[in-house]
Amino acid sequence: MPELPEVEVVRAGLERHVVGATIDAVEVLHPRPVRRDHRGPTGFAAALVGQRIEAVRRRGKYFWLALANGDALLGHLGMSGQMLLHEPGALDERHLRVRFTLAAPAPQVEGAPAPVVRPLEMRFVDQRMFGGLVVSAGGAELPSEIVHIARDPIDPEFDDDEFVRRARRRTSAVKRLLLDQGLISGVGNIYADEALWRARLHGERAGDRLTGPVLRELLGHVRDVMGQALAQGGTSFDALYVNVNGESGYFDRSLDAYGQEGEPCRRCGTPIRRVAFMNRSSFFCPTCQRPPRARRAGRR
Numbered sequence: 001m002p003e004l005p006e007v008e009v010v011r012a013g014l015e016r017h018v019v020g021a022t023i024d025a026v027e028v029l030h031p032r033p034v035r036r037d038h039r040g041p042t043g044f045a046a047a048l049v050g051q052r053i054e055a056v057r058r059r060g061k062y063f064w065l066a067l068a069n070g071d072a073l074l075g076h077l078g079m080s081g082q083m084l085l086h087e088p089g090a091l092d093e094r095h096l097r098v099r100f101t102l103a104a105p106a107p108q109v110e111g112a113p114a115p116v117v118r119p120l121e122m123r124f125v126d127q128r129m130f131g132g133l134v135v136s137a138g139g140a141e142l143p144s145e146i147v148h149i150a151r152d153p154i155d156p157e158f159d160d161d162e163f164v165r166r167a168r169r170r171t172s173a174v175k176r177l178l179l180d181q182g183l184i185s186g187v188g189n190i191y192a193d194e195a196l197w198r199a200r201l202h203g204e205r206a207g208d209r210l211t212g213p214v215l216r217e218l219l220g221h222v223r224d225v226m227g228q229a230l231a232q233g234g235t236s237f238d239a240l241y242v243n244v245n246g247e248s249g250y251f252d253r254s255l256d257a258y259g260q261e262g263e264p265c266r267r268c269g270t271p272i273r274r275v276a277f278m279n280r281s282s283f284f285c286p287t288c289q290r291p292p293r294a295r296r297a298g299r300r
Contacts, residue, residue, distance in 0.1 A: 004061060004152055004186025005229035010083050011063045015056040017085055018065070018122060021104035023048045033081075033097045033126055036145075037134040047135045048073060048100070054140065060149045060185025064139065072139035074146070075124070078131030086121045098124040098133060152186035153222050164215045167207040174210060175203030175282065178222070187222060190258045191229065193283050195221040197257035202289040203282050209292065228254065257283040 026045035028034055037044045052068040065073040075083065084093070088101070104120040124133060136143035151158045163184055167177050177183055178192040187195075196203050198221040201214070210218075232254065256266055260283055261274040270287040 003188035003191055004154070005191070005226050007058060007061050007063055007077060007186070008154075008230060010077070011056050011058045013085070014063070014065070014083060014122075017120065018053050018102060018104060019055060020053065021102040021117075021120065022052050023050065023100055024103050025049060025099075025101040027099040027101075028097075029099065030097045030129070032129045033124060033132050034134065036132055039135070044133075044135055047071065053102075059142065059146050060152050060181055061188070062143075062146050062149065064136065064143055066140035070138050070140045072136045072143050073133060074136045074139060074143045075133050076131050078126065078128065080127040080129075081131030082123075082125040084123045084125055086123060088119045088121055090121070093123065093125045095125050095127040096123055097126050097129070100124075149181050150183055150185045153184060153219055154186075154226055158184075160216060160219055163219065164212050167215055168210065168212065170207040172207055173204045174201060174207055174218070175277070177207050178218075179278075184222075186226075189277075189280050189282075190255070191222065191225050193258040194225045194256060197284060197289065198225065200288050202284060202291045203277070205292045257285070259283065 026048050028041035028045055031041050034041055034044045039047060048067075051071070053065050054068055055066040057064055057066060062074060062076050064075065067073065075081070077083075080095075082093075100122040102120045102122055103117040106116065106118045124131075134145065136145055139145070166183055167174070170177060172180075175192050175196060178187045178195070179189070192203070195218060199214075199218045201210075201218060207215075257272055260272040262271050264270065265272055265285040265288060268285065268287045270285050272283055273286050274281050274283050276282075
């Protein structure tokens with residue numbers, strides 16, 4: 001599933017090309033991606049036609065197009081969602097679900113006249129259809145549907161002190177805390193494993209057993225690994241995640257823990273181990289990331 005770096009790559013790509021564009025037409029080719037919009041496919045389309053896109057924003061793994069009337073087109077990529085940009089007439093993708101026809105600002109070429117607008121298609125493609133789109137009334141600044149989502153660690157307003165305080169009050173395993181979108185958003189399975197490996201922390205270490213400095217160091221590793229992933233366009237294991245131009249990221253070549261079962265740890269040479277975790281997998285070095293000792297009954 002796309003995590004914060006992948007969604008940020010998509011957000012930034014949309015920002016470069018669609019801010020200032022007007023939505024001329026919306027074609028819903030399959031109803032499932034707009035299933036959470038109470039208006040239904042026809043009402044969803046009608047709520048967007050004629051609206052100008054003012055900004056493209058993100059909170060965690062959600063992104064939204066802020067509209068001139070104060071509403072927002074809120075999106076989540078799910079496991080296989082893609083937001084692609086095409087010139088009109090480009091061949092339709094097999095799993096194209098929603099087509100937006102835009103009148104977009106034309107690229108400005110220095111010293112040469114350019115048309116004011118150009119036609120552009122924005123397409124929501126989703127093979128597995130776990131992602132979705134919804135028009136959020138009054139959601140241009142922050143859609144009401146995601147007010148419960150915490151800020152993410154690369155947000156300038158993320159509160160490190162509050163994260164540390166809340167994490168140290170919890171008995172949950174630290175990896176579960178990293179995946180708790182109400183505590184810290186945007187971190188998924190891949191980047192949690194990578195940050196924990198860098199911090200030399202086992203994912204089952206309990207939050208209330210970790211010191212403030214240890215948690216702050218972990219946050220630093222989360223930011224570092226996400227920054228490096230952003231610089232490399234995110235992580236693509238297959239063609240399901242691509243940027244707005246259809247290009248894959250290549251941070252998968254830099255992974256130290258996730259997906260590296262049996263490969264030697266780059267620090268100590270011990271084979272990376274995989275264990276089941278919440279219907280997924282966790283990857284760690286059993287030497288560098290020592291598992292926690294079991295708590296004694298009745299003691300904290």
